[in-house]
Amino acid sequence: MAAFVAFPRSINTGKRKVLKEDLLGVAQDIGFKEAKTYLASGNLLLWGDHAGGEDLERRLEDALEARMGLRTEFMVRASEDLRRIIDGNPFEAEARDHPSHVIVNFLKVPLPGGDEEILRTANTGPERFVVAARELYVDFPISIADSLLDRDWKKTKRNPVGTTRNWNTVLKLAEMLGA
Structure with a gap:
């Protein structure tokens, strides 16, 4: 049986409310018999005999839209x-020191060639980041709330499509999945 975590983008912020019951219903709608949620940001853990990848992402997106009329990635x-993401964390010491300020941005697709350098050049703050596969690790040594990183990236029109979870959440999800 395969195990997955699905990260919906930008739900439970503003008017984009999705209840736990709706997420679990989406999982059931596409054939998962076992599913759990973790935290209000919409982390959806799934177990079943299903393939993952883009097909599963598209099925979840379509099912959420059919159920609630809400389209999100x-x-x-x-x-x-x-497990690979945890083992590949380039900010291990920082994750031990301030885990809620080390985040992983789970990207929809890998950054196109050259985008990493464009983003690095746009960054005006103390934040450090590393791109790996379809993840973007970021260390916020001072404050996430006061960071200008998102604003800097939006200026480039290359803000990567993804959703962010802090290191504590990543570790808890791995534990829940048995990863």
């Missing part, structure tokens, strides 16, 4: 992907 990672 899902970024899906298998349990082994989550």
Whole structure:
């Protein structure tokens, strides 16, 4: 049986409310018999005999839209992907020191060639980031709330499509998946 975590983008912010019951219903709608949620940001854990990847992302997106009339992107990672992400954290010391300020942005697709340098050049603050596969690791040494990183990236019109979880959440999701 395969295990996945699905990260919906930008739900439960403003008017984009999705209840736990709706997310679990979406999982059931596409054939997952076992599913759990974790936190209000919409982390959806799935177990079943299903393939992952873009097909699963599209099925989740379509099912949420059919159920609620809400279209949003899902970024899906298998349990082994989550283990790779944890093992590949370039900010290990920072994650021990301030885990809520180390985040992983789960990207929809890898950054196009050259975008990493454009984003690096646009960054005006103390934040550091590393791109790996379809993830963007970011260390906010001072404050996430006061960071200008998102604003700087939006100026480039290359703000990557993804959704962010802090290191504590990533570790808890891996634990829940058995990764």
